[in-house]
Amino acid sequence: MGGAKIKNMQEFASVSGLSRPTVSKYFNDPNSVRPKTRDRIEAALVKYDYRPNIYAMNQNRRSTKTIGIVVPYLADPFFAEIARNIERRCLDEGFWPLLFSSHGEAALEIGILNSLRSLKPVGVLLAPLGRRSDRREIEAFCADVPTVLFDSNIASVGKAFIGSDNAQSIPLIVDYLCRTGTQPCFLEMPPVNPNANKRRAAFISAMERLGHEPQIVRVDGKTWDFEQVGFEGGLDMLRGRGFPTDTVLCSNDRLAIGLIAAAHELKMKVGRDSDAAIRIAGHDDHPFSRFTSPSLTTVAQDYAAISRRSVKVLFDLIEAEGEIGPRTETLFEGKLVMRNSA
Amino acid sequence: MGGAKIKNMQEFASVSGLSRPTVSKYFNDPNSVRPKTRDRIEAALVKYDYRPNIYAMNQNRRSTKTIGIVVPYLADPFFAEIARNIERRCLDEGFWPLLFSSHGEAALEIGILNSLRSLKPVGVLLAPLGRRSDRREIEAFCADVPTVLFDSNIASVGKAFIGSDNAQSIPLIVDYLCRTGTQPCFLEMPPVNPNANKRRAAFISAMERLGHEPQIVRVDGKTWDFEQVGFEGGLDMLRGRGFPTDTVLCSNDRLAIGLIAAAHELKMKVGRDSDAAIRIAGHDDHPFSRFTSPSLTTVAQDYAAISRRSVKVLFDLIEAEGEIGPRTETLFEGKLVMRNSA
DNA sequence: GCTCAAAATTTACGCGCGTAAAAATTATCT
């Protein structure tokens, strides 16, 4: 501080007693200049607090240091949490993460991808909206920008996919529920992404394997306000003909959270006590599922592993400059989280 | 499509049969060229799909079209929701919103502001961390970039503040609670921001005005995992000497959500029925408070009004080029939301 | 059709930086 304002790299180089390209080299990699030079620059940096113009930098650079992160719905704490995780990892590696939410709208998702294209990111981590996504547009984007998909898969789009193994996690909780009480029925809403379909399919095969008839209940709802869908749908079912069995496995935790609220509204006791009227289980280990009443039995998705792997695959991709061999799909196993709702 | 790839504005101008500056003018404001010209450009645009290089654009432009949005903790659905709202409004006005979360860390908050400085945004909407924020750094930032504070105030920092009127909302729910049952005690955690202090003060004065002795309970906790703090603190209190009264007004909904879970854990019935053991109320109308069991009685912060006004004030500020008269503070009233927990 | 002001377009220059190639410096080894 204290020194006069520096307005560009040339001026800063002058006050450092160096040439501009040397300073430029330093900013691209402080270790690429000799220690003595680095010290002089860093001393001047303290004194004058100059910082390079990003726009001018990125104009000619081979690669910007930005990484795009796109999630379908940021008001869902699951995505907020995973985004937080990913952001942190990018920052630690010296990249510049930019976070975007599609807010559940396909048009916005495409808008975001178009904006991202202009930003020339070195890579993008994309959790697509799913069913409503414009496949062609996303495909075109992935052809231009190194992209790793996570959470929700789109067949053969992007360089890799990282998600949860629904075919493992659903049987896990189905087995548990069958072992500890009446067989579950499956509550779902119109599928927003492939996970919903995979979970239903996994439920059916798990039940058949155990010799039970799989029973599916679908409630209506076309928003991303899943709790509300679970609440209203649950209210309808419970007030009407009831669920096929008194154990309900929900397609995801947010539905389950709504269903628990509905049961409470109707003064039905939820849980595994003998005097309970209904057992409710979920899937995801949503950040709030510890705090429902009763706390929600569910299958934990491995947030940390998914974000860690997604970022790692993207970094490898960036280093290999997009040439990383065939597209890979990585699925992480879920862990049973036994709480009090089932 | 179909046409050869265009690599810069000069080439695009050529294929459009125009000069580059005319095209440049179009991109800055399509209405600033005559209709005939605009049509030619737009026809070429469809044919060649060219888009200007943002970095080159922003390098010389008087103002970038970017607006920074900084929230303290994006995994909190309250902030996710308000950020969603603000983003949308910025997009509608033709700006380019960029969203950042401080993740509860003061160092990251400063890091974000420094990055933002480089991005030369036309304006910033900042919800500071609060108590832990580095006041000096934020002050310095606000001196350089037109900034509107929201949610959490820092005295005389930024061009304006928009938030909730705790001095109105707390008495509102205190009155309600006193009128409908035993007087409330106040549950808080170590204050993370000025709102927490204002709410406590408002509670004390509201109680005194009604002729009751204000009783405050503080639980420990230094993370942003408020539900967990409410849960553990609540468990301690309920298992120990209990709360001073059987009505607990929590400093915010997330604490209340944790406390409800704690009460349920101890098989204490929560609510306003005659057989309930405890009444619990919150503050904020957090997106999840509709789905607790029982649903949470609370005071709704006016999300929409806060985001609308924040954005409007910022736009006015931008138009006035920072010269907007004295700093203003706008507080919106809360609305009582009667549900079943109190 | 003509004049003149208003609007649109073109000319010309510079923004702040990256980077290849040339030049200078430093380090290594005999």
Added chain:
DNA sequence: AGATAATTTTTACGCGCGTAAATTTTGAGC
């Protein structure tokens, strides 16, 4: 110390665009 290789620094040029000033075109009124 001297020769050569390795590294660092400098010279020189261009990136893609914004924008002031100069020029041309357009349109209104007579």
